[in-house]
Amino acid sequence: MDENIALIIEWVLKAVILAFGLITGFAYTTYYERKLLARIQIRIGPNRAGPFGLLQPAADGIKLFFKEELIPAQAYKFIFVIAPILTMVPALVILAVIPWGESFELFGRQIALSMADINVGVLYILSVASISVYGIVLAGWSSNNKYAMMGGLRSTAQMISYELALGLSFVGPLMLAGSMSMLDIVRAQQETAWYIFYQPLGALIFYIAMLAEVNRAPFDMPEAEQELAAGFHTEYSGMKFALFTMGEYVKMIAVSVIFSTLFLGGFDGPAIDRFVLLGPLYLVLKVAACLFVMIWVRATLPRLRYDRLMAFGWKLLLPAALFNIFITAVLILLFDLG
C-alpha cells in the first residue's frame, strides 16, 4: 500500500514538474525566438518588461488572458472550442516517453528520470504527434471563414506529405539500437557514438520533416500570414489563440527533444555517469541548439508553396528516407553494428 502511494506521488510530482517545465519552456521559447530573430535582423527585441525584457512572456500571457473570447456567430461552436485543446494536449503528452537521465536513488527509492519508459516509445511519439493536425484542420473548418478553411486544408495536404518521411527517418536509429524504447536508444548511443554521425542523412530528413510537423518556416503554410491573413487561427482570440501558439511552441520543444534523443545522444554528455542529474541539463542545452537552428531557418528562408512541399515530401524526402534505411541495413550487416 505504501509502495503504491509513493508511486502515485512520484508520478504526480513528475507530471507536474514536466508540465510546468514545458509551459515555462514555451513562454521562454517565444522570448528566445524574439530575441534571436531581433539579433539576426539588427533589432533589439523585447527589452521593456523586466530586466532584458525577461518578463515579456508573462506580460503577453496576462494580456491574452484578459482579451475577449470571440466566437463567430456562424462558427461550429463545439468544434471551435475543442480545436485548440486538440492541438495543445498532444504536444504536452508527447514528452512522457522521453528519458531525461538514468534513474537515481532518493529516499531509498529508485526514481527514473522519465514519465514512462515504454517499449514502443517511438510508435507512441508518431501516433500522438499526428493528432494535433486534427486541431488545425478542425479549427479551420469550424471557424466558417474562407481563409481559415484554406489554412486547414493546407495543413492536411502538408501532413500527408511529410508524415511518411518522418516515420521512416525514425527507422535508422531503431535499427542501430535494436529497440523502440527511447531509453535503450540513448544507452546504445552512449556505448557507440551519437547517431547523427551514423545517420547524417536520416538526421537531416528528420529535421526537415519536423519543421513541417510543427508548421515552422519555411513550411508554415497553414498560417501563411502574407497569403491567408492568419490562416487557421484567423477567427481565434484570447486564450484560445494562446493555446494554438502554446501548442506550436510546446511542439517545437517536443520535436527538438525527440531529435536530440534520437540523434544527439539524448541526456548523454560529459560526466553523466557520476552526476545523473546533469542529464536534464544536457538535454535542455541540445534542445536550445535545435531551436536555434529552427529560428535561424525562419529568419533566412522564404516560404515554400504548399504544392511544392507535397512534391518535395513525396519525390525527394520519401525516396531519400527509403534509401537511408537501405544503406543502414547494408552497413549493419557488413560491420555488424546492430
Next chain:
Amino acid sequence: MTNPETTEMKITFDELKHLVSDRALEGETLLLNMGPQHPSTHGVLRLLLELDGEEVINCIPDIGFLHTGIEKNMESKTYQKAEVMTDRLDYLNTMGNNLAYCLAVEKLVDLDVPERAQTIRVLMTELQRIASHLVWLGTSALDLAAMSVFLYCFREREQILDILEMCSGQRMMTTYFRPGGLWRDLPVEFEAAVREFLKTFPARIDQYESLLTNNPVFLDRTKNIGVMSSDQGFSWGITGPSLRATGVDYDIRKVSPYSGYQHYEFDIPTAAEGDAYARYVVRVEEMRQSLRIVRQALDNLPDGPVRSNNRKFVPPPRSELGTSMEAVIHHFKLWTEGFSAPKASLYLPVESPRGELGIFLEGDGSPKPYRVHWRTPSFVNLQALPFLSKGHFVADLVAIIGSIDIILGDIDR
C-alpha cells in the same frame, strides 16, 4: 441651399456577372475577398478572387479605398502650393513626383533652372529611386516570408531618408524641388553623408543578393510566376521595371532625357523572361545603376545658384527683403496671388521607380492650374494583375502583387 438630385449609383448583379466565371454563380468555385485590409495587398487594394481550390481563376482588382482627390485639390491651389500634393501621390517617390511637377510647371511658364539645381535634382531623384526599390525589395521578400531582408533593406532606406531630411527637413513629404530650382541649397553635411552611403551600399546589395538571388526556395517562388510578354506589356501600357523585365529597354531617362540625364553614364538593365524573378533582377540592377548616377552627380556637382533669378516666378531671397522694395513686392505678389501660367497644356513624362510617371497640366491664364491629371505607373501596371495571376496559386498571387510594385497612393489619387 439647392437640393441636388441625388443620383444613387446602383450596380446591378447582371452588370457584375461577367467578372467571374459561370461556375462561380453555381457555387462551384470560391469567391474570396482579399483586402482592403490584408497583410500583402500593399496598402488598401481589394481583390475579388475566384478560386478553384487554391488556383486563381479570376482576379478582379477594386481600387478607390485611398482616394484623396489629389488631382482635383491641385486645381484649387496656386502653382506653388499645389506641389505639396504631389508628395502624397506615390509616397515612396516624393522627389520624383516633385520633379515631374516642377518640370511641367517650368515648361508651361518657360522658366530656367540653374545647372547646380538640375544636378542636385538628379542626385536626389536617384537616391529616392534606390529608397523606393529598397522598400519594394523588402516588402516583396516579406510577401514570400523572407522576413530578414525586409529589415536589412529598411536599414539602408533609413540612411537615405536621413539624407532627404537633412536637405528638405522632411523624411518623406519633401517638396524639396520648386519651380525654378530648389527650396534651398544642400547643407554642408550632405556630401559626407552621401559618400558614406556610396561606400557602404554596394556591399549591402551583394548581401541582399546572397540571401535571395540563388536561394532555391526564392527561385522556386518567383521563376515562371506571373510571366508577361513584351507584347502584353505594350498593349496594357505597362512601363518601368515590369516592362524592362520582358526585354524592352524603354526608359524615359534615355528615350527623352530631362534634367540633364543625357550627361550621365548608366545602363538600362533588362531581362528576357518577364517573370517575377526577372523583375527582381532588373530592380536590383537598377539600384546599382542609380548608385552610378549618384556618384557621377556628386563628383560633378557644379557651383552656383540653386534657384532661377526670374523674380516673376521665384521668390527673392530673404536677405533682399530688407533692402529692396522690388523684392518685397515680388515676395508679396508670389505668396498671395502666385504666378500665372499661359493658356496652354502639356504632358510631361518622367521615369519613376515604377514606370512612366506623366503629368498633364493645363493652364488658363490664372494662377491656378485649370486641369491636372497624373498618368501614374502603379495604376496602369495594376491592370496586369488579372492576366498575370490567372492560373496561379494564391501564394503566387501574393508574389505577383509584390513583383509589379504598386503603391496605392499612386493608384487612387
